[in-house]
Amino acid sequence: MPDDGWLAVCGRDEIPRLGARVVRPDGGEDIALFRSGDDHVFAVVDRCPHRGGPLSQGIVHGRSVTCPLHGWDIGLEDGQAAAPDVGCTRTLQVRELDGRIYLRRDELLAAAAPLARAGCA
Numbered sequence: 376m377p378d379d380g381w382l383a384v385c386g387r388d389e390i391p392r393l394g395a396r397v398v399r400p401d402g403g404e405d406i407a408l409f410r411s412g413d414d415h416v417f418a419v420v421d422r423c424p425h426r427g428g429p430l431s432q433g434i435v436h437g438r439s440v441t442c443p444l445h446g447w448d449i450g451l452e453d454g455q456a457a458a459p460d461v462g463c464t465r466t467l468q469v470r471e472l473d474g475r476i477y478l479r480r481d482e483l484l485a486a487a488a489p490l491a492r493a494g495c496a
């Protein structure tokens with residue numbers, strides 16, 4: 376894939392099924408790449424919206440991950456905490472080509488910025 380704003384970060388096979396792999400492109404924010412049970416790949420900032428726990432070390436179920444620190448469930452598609460908890464972590468678009476996973480450079484740059492609202496970007 377030509378450099379059209381997307382950056383290759385790892386191979387799909389480097390992400391364990393029902394698990395995660397952390398990448399830190401260009402020394403930026405830790406990004407957790409998750410592989411769900413139905414084999415979709417999701418990218419979220421590796422920081423729980425509750426108290427910053429490492430979501431990459433949580434338990435993946437369906438298209439959610441349970442934070443290892445206090446058990447909040449975070450949706451991998453939208454980064455939203457499941458009720459009754461409130462908060463979100465930033466999600467990033469994912470592209471796959473020939474078994475490689477790509478993330479958008481502009482979203483990687485924005486990943487470290489705090490979310491300005493309760494919703495997710």
Ligand code: FES
Nearest residue numbers: 423426428442445
């Ligand atoms: S830090 Fe994730 S549930 Fe508390």
